[in-house]
Structures are given as structure tokens and as C-alpha cells.
């Protein structure tokens with residue numbers, strides 16, 4: 290997937306050890322290597338993931354808009370919980386999916 | 400239940416400075432912050448990122464390191480990643496941290512929840528690839544990620560700063576599309592402050608513009624009819640400027656036309672708010688110390704009215720002094736003596752505000768969007784929906800919310816309340832201040848039933864927003 294978002298560290302200008310080694314995660318079954326401890330929404334953008342979800346009302350595609358936890362357009366589903374990707378840090382083994390159509394509840398629905 | 404003399408909501412400049420000042424006076428302080436690291440949005444992740452990206456982000460950003468370091472105080476407990484979802488007038492705060500609910504009570508409460516981007520509803524603003532300019536800056540600060548192939552659109556000095564940072568990062572924006580015109584600048588010139596702070600600010604702005612010109616970033620001024628094109632993703636921005644329609648292909652559009660106080664918590668507490676006509680936003684009513692209409696609750700920082708990081712830290716310290724006096728830790732004489740230099744500096748820092756507010760007004764087209772433009776991103780309600788409900792007799796924002804669902808989604812109106820108030824005000828030929836804004840009720844952020852149930856015994860009955 291092509292992406293407009295560039296990770297400065299990847300350019301070699303400032304190798305960024307503090308943001309962790311790359312760990313495997315998946316988005317909708319696609320395998321990705323993201324920096325552990327880094328902001329999940331930012332890492333997904335750099336990896337070319339878009340959209341993050343579709344709206345429950347019209348099914349329109351959406352991706353991160355505010356990056357500060359206010360707009361809820363970055364919602365993803367991890368371990369059965371719908372949550373804001375921009376408020377989460379990457380951890381190895383995360384299985385990330387688009388949230389099902391339906392209102393965001395911040396929680397499990399089973 | 401954790402008890403503290405003072406609970407601070409938010410670890411931006413206002414919250415951090417207040418916590419340090421209060422702890423210095425011997426108060427126990429609990430700082431609850433949504434982000435994983437202290438700094439707020441302005442100093443986001445500064446402790447980690449300053450060394451890595453300080454050159455790109457500039458000294459106004461790296462200066463935040465001192466405030467973050469000062470949080471390391473034996474009387475300050477800083478809980479990062481804590482999302483407050485209910486705040487009660489008695490100082491009780493319910494919050495979630497990594498899915499686990501917690502509860503705390505403070506004898507005093509300081510709301511330092513900062514600002515939100517003013518919603519900028521233009522056609523196509525919900526498309527993937529469209530973000531706020533603030534979001535681009537957060538990506539750069541917290542993650543070292545820069546948005547390429549981008550156009551910045553709107554008004555305000557933040558656009559210049561973000562554009563300059565993108566230039567320094569080696570990824571200049573394709574263009575800067577500004578909605579304010581030369582008439583705004585001329586009108587604003589009357590407000591040019593004599594104070595040195597004002598001139599310093601102007602000099603900084605001039606330096607940023609020279610940086611952009613040097614990098615060859617095209618600037619369009621007085622743009623109108625802005626729209627984002629694209630089916631599944633932004634592909635271009637279009638706008639009118641100088642009598643012609645322009646189209647610039649791009650995959651990222653960064654919108655910004657000012658920030659407004661984040662009043663979710665203060666409104667959920669049903670505190671008094673008033674309309675700031677110069678900044679075109681609601682803000683909590685407060686005195687010179689930041690004390691709100693509820694005497695045990697204070698506000699400081701941009702959440703009390705937009706003033707920027709310097710003003711925020713000073714206001715945080717002033718609130719802490721008043722709180723320390725309330726709780727008998729300092730006498731009135733010491734409080735006033737310590738406050739005097741803070742007030743002088745705050746007045747200097749605020750000297751440039753009237754100029755900025757006038758020179759960079761909100762984009763008219765986004766205050767009165769076309770009928771087809773979505774204003775509520777969550778529930779996909781259009782400006783036309785609101786106007787139709789208004790024609791049927793909907794008068795206030797609470798009714799507009801009930802009928803149209805605008806403001807009922809997870810963002811709780813953070814990105815539509817201002818637009819609804821503007822649209823209703825325009826229809827009624829009055830000011831948004833007379834229209835008011837819809838009530839905010841707990842939970843302030845989506846929370847699971849399990850989290851609420853876990854706290855059921857501690858919660859003191861229905862919150863102030865419930866009725």
C-alpha cells in the first residue's frame with residue numbers, strides 16, 4: 290500500500306532506538322512490523338493502512354482526524370474491544386481489525 | 400478511592416505548572432491525564448522527542464521539558480493514560496486506565512483540559528487523508544512521522560508553524576491555502592500591541608513566513624469555497640482565490656482555523672459559561688484566579704479561553720496559589736505577593752491576542768457550511784439536516800441534538816457543537832452566545848458497563864448532567 294506518511298527515523302536521519310524494536314502485529318489479517326511502544330495510529334498510517342474503519346451510518350471510509358483522542362475516527366478493534374488507535378501504543382502480537390458497523394462502545398459486545 | 404488535596408485534569412502546561420506550584424505549597428496532587436506521557440498537545444511527548452526532533456520542532460517546544468521534569472515531586476502522583484469519564488461537583492472523578500476503572504476525590508479540582516481544533520466542516524472533510532493541522536503536528540512530535548503530499552488550509556499562525564516544521568523535516572507542503580485576507584490584517588493592525596511580547600510574536604511569524612518562502616511553498620490568501628475531492632481518500636483540494644477556481648492534487652489535507660476551549664468537563668458540571676465574541680467560542684466563567692461558578696472547581700489554560708502555552712502555565716500557577724490559600728497552606732498576603740509577577744507576565748503574553756484573533760478569523764465558509772456538508776462526523780448529520788429541523792421549530796442545540804442526532808456519537812459533540820450553534824444562530828439572526836451549546840452528560844468518553852458496574856458502590860447517584 291502506498292502512503293503519504295513518512296517516518297523520519299526510517300530515513301536514517303535520527304535512528305530512534307527509544308521507540309522500540311519492530312514487532313509483528315496484524316491489521317485485518319495483513320502482517321505488519323511496527324515499532325513497539327509507538328503510537329498505533331501513526332504506525333498504521335506509515336504502514337499504509339487506510340481506512341481504519343467504515344462508519345456505522347453510511348459505511349463511509351474513515352481514518353485518523355485529530356490524533357488526540359477527540360474525534361473517534363481512528364477506532365479499531367483489538368481483542369474484541371473497540372478503541373481509539375491514536376490513544377494506544379503498539380504491542381507485539383496485536384490483532385487489529387476494523388470495528389463492526391455499530392456504535393462505538395469502547396468495550397466488548399459479547 | 401484515592402484522596403488528594405487537588406486533582407488536576409490534564410498534564411499540559413497549565414496542569415503541570417499548577418501541580419508543581421501546589422505541591423510546592425505542600426498540597427497533595429493527583430494529575431490525571433489521558434495521554435501516555437505528560438506534556439499535553441503543545442509539549443506532547445517532549446521528554447522523549449526533544450532530543451530526537453528538537454531541531455525540527457523548535458525551542459518553543461523543547462522548552463516544555465522543564466515542566467515535565469518538575470512533575471517528578473514526592474507530593475505529585477501523575478497517572479498517565481487515565482481517561483476521566485465522570486466528574487462530580489463534590490470533586491469525585493471516575494476514570495479508566497487500560498480498561499480498569501478507578502475513582503478519586505479531590506478537595507479542589509483544576510480542569511486543565513486544553514483546547515480542541517475548531518471544527519472546520521468543508522465538503523470532503525470526513526475523507527481519509529483529511530486531518531487537522533494539530534494532528535499533523537502531533538504525528539511529528541510523538542512519532543516522528545511527517546505527512547507528505549499535503550496542503551494546509553484555513554487560518555492561523557499554527558499553519559505557518561506546522562508548514563515550517565514540515566519544511567525542516569524535508570517534506571514541504573504542496574501549498575498553504577489561507578482563508579483570511581488582507582482586510583483582516585489591516586483591521587487587526589489597530590490591535591497591534593505596543594507591548595514587547597506582541598512584537599516578538601510578530602517577528603517569530605515573520606521568520607516562519609520567510610522559511611516558507613525560502614522553501615518555495617506557494618501561499619494563497621483570501622481563499623474561499625474550499626472543498627476536498629476524493630471517493631475513498633482525499634485526492635485534491637479545490638478553492639476560489641483571486642477570481643479563479645484552483646485545484647491542487649494532494650493526498651493529505653490539513654485543516655485548521657483556530658482552536659477553541661475544550662469545555663466538555665466544565666459543561667458536564669453545569670458550570671456557567673459565556674460567549675467570547677472575539678475568539679468566537681464558549682468558555683467557562685472564571686475569576687482572575689481561574690475559580691469557576693462552583694467555588695471548589697478551577698480552570699486554567701486554553702480550556703479557560705485561548706491564550707497559548709505561556710499563558711496556560713501562568714494561569715495554572717495562579718489557580719494553584721488560590722487553591723493553596725483556600726486550603727490554608729498560604730496566607731492571603733503570600734498568595735498575592737506570589738501572584739503579582741505572574742499576572743504581569745500573563746498580561747504581556749496576552750497582549751498579542753486581540754491582534755491574532757482579528758488577523759486570523761475563522762473561515763466563514765466553515766461557520767456556515769453548504770446544506771450537503773456533514774457537520775457531525777459521528778452520526779453523519781449535514782448542515783442541511785440541522786437547518787431542516789430548525790425550520791420545523793427546533794430552537795436550541797439540545798433539541799437539535801435530539802432530533803438530528805448531531806452530538807450523540809462517541810465524540811459527544813466535540814467536533815459539531817460549535818457548528819450547530821453557529822448554524823442555529825445564523826438562522827435566528829443572533830449570536831451563538833444566545834443559542835448556547837448542548838448539555839454534556841457523563842460518561843464523557845465511551846466506557847464499558849463493566850467499568851461502571853465496578854464503581855457502582857462508590858458513585859454518588861446521578862451526575863449533574865442527568866435530569
Ligand code: FES
Pocket residue numbers: 330352353354355356357358359360361362363364373374375376
Ligand atoms: S484520531 Fe481522533 S480520536 Fe483518534
